[in-house]
Amino acid sequence: MSDVRDELFYKQKHVHDLLDEAGLAQSETYCARYMDFLQKAKTERLANAEAVRLAKAYGFHEFDRNAPLRAGDKIYRSVRGKMLLLAVIGKKSLAEGANICAAHIDSPRLDLKQVPLYEQNEIAYFKTHYYGGIRKYQWVTIPLELHGVVVKKTGESVSVNIGADPADPVFYVSDLLPHLAAKQSEQPLAKAIPGEKLNIILGSLPVRGDTGSDRVKLGVMKLLNDKYGITEEDFLSAEIEAVPAFPVREAGLDRSLIAGYGHDDRVCAFAELQALYETEAPEKTAVCVLADKEEIGSVGVTGMESRAFECFMGDICAKQGVEPDHCFEKSFCVSADVAMAFDPTWPEVSEIRNTAKLNYGVGIAKFTGRGGKSGSNDASAEVMGKLRGIFADANVTWQYAELGKVDEGGGGTVALYMGNRNIDTVDAGVPVLSMHAPYEIVAKHDCYMTYKAMKAVYASK
Ligand code: MN
Ligand code: MN
Numbered sequence: 001m002s003d004v005r006d007e008l009f010y011k012q013k014h015v016h017d018l019l020d021e022a023g024l025a026q027s028e029t030y031c032a033r034y035m036d037f038l039q040k041a042k043t044e045r046l047a048n049a050e051a052v053r054l055a056k057a058y059g060f061h062e063f064d065r066n067a068p069l070r071a072g073d074k075i076y077r078s079v080r081g082k083m084l085l086l087a088v089i090g091k092k093s094l095a096e097g098a099n100i101c102a103a104h105i106d107s108p109r110l111d112l113k114q115v116p117l118y119e120q121n122e123i124a125y126f127k128t129h130y131y132g133g134i135r136k137y138q139w140v141t142i143p144l145e146l147h148g149v150v151v152k153k154t155g156e157s158v159s160v161n162i163g164a165d166p167a168d169p170v171f172y173v174s175d176l177l178p179h180l181a182a183k184q185s186e187q188p189l190a191k192a193i194p195g196e197k198l199n200i201i202l203g204s205l206p207v208r209g210d211t212g213s214d215r216v217k218l219g220v221m222k223l224l225n226d227k228y229g230i231t232e233e234d235f236l237s238a239e240i241e242a243v244p245a246f247p248v249r250e251a252g253l254d255r256s257l258i259a260g261y262g263h264d265d266r267v268c269a270f271a272e273l274q275a276l277y278e279t280e281a282p283e284k285t286a287v288c289v290l291a292d293k294e295e296i297g298s299v300g301v302t303g304m305e306s307r308a309f310e311c312f313m314g315d316i317c318a319k320q321g322v323e324p325d326h327c328f329e330k331s332f333c334v335s336a337d338v339a340m341a342f343d344p345t346w347p348e349v350s351e352i353r354n355t356a357k358l359n360y361g362v363g364i365a366k367f368t369g370r371g372g373k374s375g376s377n378d379a380s381a382e383v384m385g386k387l388r389g390i391f392a393d394a395n396v397t398w399q400y401a402e403l404g405k406v407d408e409g410g411g412g413t414v415a416l417y418m419g420n421r422n423i424d425t426v427d428a429g430v431p432v433l434s435m436h437a438p439y440e441i442v443a444k445h446d447c448y449m450t451y452k453a454m455k456a457v458y459a460s461k
Contacts, residue, residue, distance in 0.1 A: 012360045012399045015445035016256075027448035030274065031258060034447055037270045038260045039248045042164070043147045043241050044082045044292045044302075047105035047266055051084055051273050051290060052076060058277040060086060063312070069319040072281040077312050082106075082292040083302035085312040086276055088458070090285035094322045097330030098285040098313070100423065101276075101454050102304065102414050103269040103337060104294030107262035108132030108436045110139060110173075110198055110242040112148075116235055117202070119217035126171075126200040128242060132295030133411075136193040138437050143170035144200065148240035150230050158228045160238075163245050170245045171200045200242055244438035256359070256444055263440040265294065267447055268336035268429045275454035285316070286458035294337070294414055304414035309421075325422065332386065333425040334457050335377070335415035336450065339363035339401035341431035341443075349404050356401035356431035358443040362391075362453040363401025365427040370410025377415035379426035387426050387457075394456030397449050401431060428453060 019027060037054075041047035055076050063075040069089055076086040084105070090098070110128040118125055130136065145163025152158070163170045175193070176184050184192050206215035207222070224230055230238075248260035269290050276288040293303030301308060314324045342355045356363035366384055369376030379387075391398050403411050418425040430450045433441040 012357070013397055015359050015361050015397050015449055018397055019445070027445055030448045030451055031444040033274065034267065034270045035248045035250075035258060035260070037273075038258075038262065038266055041105070041266050041270075042145070042243045042262060043109075044106040045149070046147060047269065048078055048081055048084050048290065051086075051105075051269070052078060054273065054277065055086060060277075063087075063315065065315050069316060075316075079306070079308040079312075080302055083306070083308060084288075084290040085309065086273075086288040086290075087312075087316060088276060088279045088282055088286045089316070090282045092284050094285055094317050094320050094327045095330070096284060097327060097332065098287050099282070099458050099460055100287040100289060100331055100333040100418070101272040101336050101457055102289035102291060102333060102418060103272050103335075103429075104265045104291045104298075104304070104414060105269050106132070106292045106295050107243075107264060107266070108134045108295055110134075110144070110200070112146075112200075112235065112238065112240040112242070114236050114238075115232075116240075117217060117221065117232055119214045122206065122216050123204050124202040124216045124220040126202055126242075127196075128198045128200060130195055130198060131241070133436050135189065135436065136195060136198060137189055139198060140173045140175040140193060142172075142438055143245035144172065144242040145170060145245040146240055146242055148238060150228060150234050150238040150240070152230070152234055153237070158230060160228060160240055171202070171242060173198050173200055246439050251441060257441050258444060258447070259439055259441055261438055261440070263430070263432050263442050264338045264435055265336070265429070267432070267442055268338060268450060271430070271447065271451040271454045272336055274451055275458055278455070279458045282458055283461045287313070289414075291414055298414055298417055304417040328421050328423045331423045332383075332457070332460070333415075333418045333423045334387070334454070335413045335418060335425055335427045335429075336454065337413040337415075337427060337429045338432040338435060338442075339365060339427075339429050340403050340435060341433045341441075343433055349408050351402065351405045354400055354402035355404075356399050358431060358433070358441075359445050360399040360431075361397030361446060361449040362399070362428050363431050363446075364398050365401045365403070365429075368403055368410065368412050368415065368427060371407060375410075375412050375416065377413075377419045377425050377427065379415075380424070383424045383426050386424075387428065390456050390460045391453060394452060394459070396453045396456055398428070398453070399431075401427075401429075 251257040298304040
């Protein structure tokens, strides 16, 4: 009867059993590239810059609104250095729609406040305001590095980068010692580390021979002034992010996993990028969107709700005399964002039949949201069917990926903002363990399958 079961039952398949030797080698090669990208892409600005650098190497050029646009052209537009739109122009008119993959390149972190620098009891600190959904207790007593820009009132922009180079110092948020943490330990996890205690230690040495106040703060400000030519007021127009200073590493004795900061969602962003870099003259125009601000609601000029997307699509549609709305209504979009991987140590939050597992391929989600699918795109059966067909034709191993049990919690992606544009959209991405933690885990085979999935979407007719 096993034949009948094989024919009739839905069964998830382990990618490691399916790949041949060549496939296993390709998975390793792809993941080595991804690890290199992730190491360099610790903020949305850095991800944007690295993606552009690679795009140029693959023959992409910055889109010129006034230049002609032909089938096979590879173009990109960076939106304020934080959102990236890339396209390979198809043989068919944009009136027949585009194949779009949309991911995000911002990740949860600690942002410096705008008046961040202070001295308390002869230690200098930066005040922070966390960005996105972090579990605050995970961000204390780990090494941090700083990245960002300071824009002076003259308009000059200074890049800040301290901690990534092994020769650099790192930064640190302290926590109580267990000996004196009895009261703190009785607090719920969400309250044990208040946001206003996420203060980053900057230094401890006073300026020698100085007899004024805030001698440690002065010492730190002098170092910053020497290195970057900035004064304290310049922080007002700065965006400096503290991110984990952990290197991207293989994890597990069998090296099957990748540990790193910011897999959500640079793991899908890179799958989209590498797939697009290798796309030559597709039937339909292939568009890769790397959005900022997803972790705080896809808002603002560089988020997925921004009309920067309409502006870009409008510009390329205008080259073909096509109304962008007419392109959108025929387009197909995969919102490529990470899924939750089933965690055998914490099985109680998942409903196993509908949960993605490590190594079972790209996770498809019909809906996200919370409490009755609220705030979700909820792809139609037609869209789900189309995606299944695309993956089947391209031999992409996929699995179903629901974000937790009903009413356990929830989350969102950029999918609904694409749906709102009258673009058929579905979620699909890499399952992650410990999502939003300073160090997250993904399985190499799922990364590879997601790259194959993006390739298939760009190539679909
Ligand atoms: Mn995400
Ligand atoms: Mn997220």
